[in-house]
Amino acid sequence: MTPRMYLQSLARSSVRMTPWVGHPNRGVHALGHGDGRSRDHVHGYVGRCLAVLLALLMVLATPARAADDSLFRALGGEAGVAAISAGLVERVYADERIKHLFQETNPRFLTEQLRKQFCELSGGPCKYDGETMKKSHAALGINKAHFNALVEDLQLAMDAQGVPFATQNRLLALLAPMYRDVVTR
Numbered sequence: 001m002t003p004r005m006y007l008q009s010l011a012r013s014s015v016r017m018t019p020w021v022g023h024p025n026r027g028v029h030a031l032g033h034g035d036g037r038s039r040d041h042v043h044g045y046v047g048r049c050l051a052v053l054l055a056l057l058m059v060l061a062t063p064a065r066a067a068d069d070s071l072f073r074a075l076g077g078e079a080g081v082a083a084i085s086a087g088l089v090e091r092v093y094a095d096e097r098i099k100h101l102f103q104e105t106n107p108r109f110l111t112e113q114l115r116k117q118f119c120e121l122s123g124g125p126c127k128y129d130g131e132t133m134k135k136s137h138a139a140l141g142i143n144k145a146h147f148n149a150l151v152e153d154l155q156l157a158m159d160a161q162g163v164p165f166a167t168q169n170r171l172l173a174l175l176a177p178m179y180r181d182v183v184t185r
């Protein structure tokens with residue numbers, strides 16, 4: 001018997017045993033007199049408590065739903081994430097502080113990799129299939145100032161898309177742990 005079937009049978013039996021469900025006064029009355037119905041009342045009560053407990057357990061035991069896509073949607077979905085990635089790449093290639101690091105990289109490839117990464121990270125329907133952050137940045141000699149410059153460019157790219165500050169921070173919070181893989185000096 002599945003938990004759901006058990007719950008249903010409990011619900012049926014509690015209705016049978018406690019025809020006065022919904023009439024608290026009658027319930028108290030029956031209990032106070034200790035007649036046959038008081039046991040039914042207790043059984044019904046226990047049954048309903050068990051049902052509630054089981055329902056709670058079922059909710060808790062349900063595997064997490066497919067990734068929460070609220071951030072992806074807040075970023076503007078497919079189109080928003082694509083525009084943010086393109087905006088970021090456009091800005092880093094023009095940013096005097098870091099553009100020298102991107103000379104060997106194809107901007108279209110980078111845009112596409114960032115799009116997939118941001119999309120997946122934010123709960124969208126994409127799969128990032130690129131290199132690990134550690135491997136792809138290992139040879140670049142990125143320092144803290146470089147990292148901060150790229151984050152600023154990302155913020156500007158999100159501003160340009162009208163992404164609210166709080167939403168921007170949600171994406172940045174997901175990227176923050178990558179700092180230790182990207183910054184090597």
Ligand code: HEM
Binds near residue numbers: 136147148175
């Ligand atoms: C959290 C921050 C960062 C994220 C999420 C990120 C993400 C990425 C991704 C997804 C790729 C493509 C990897 C691949 O599939 O080959 C990449 C490559 C690259 N990133 Fe980053 N990156 C970050 C920080 C930085 C910083 C701070 C710089 C330099 C200022 C930088 C410079 C580069 C360069 C030059 C490449 C191309 C490497 C190559 O051509 O093989 N990244 N990054």
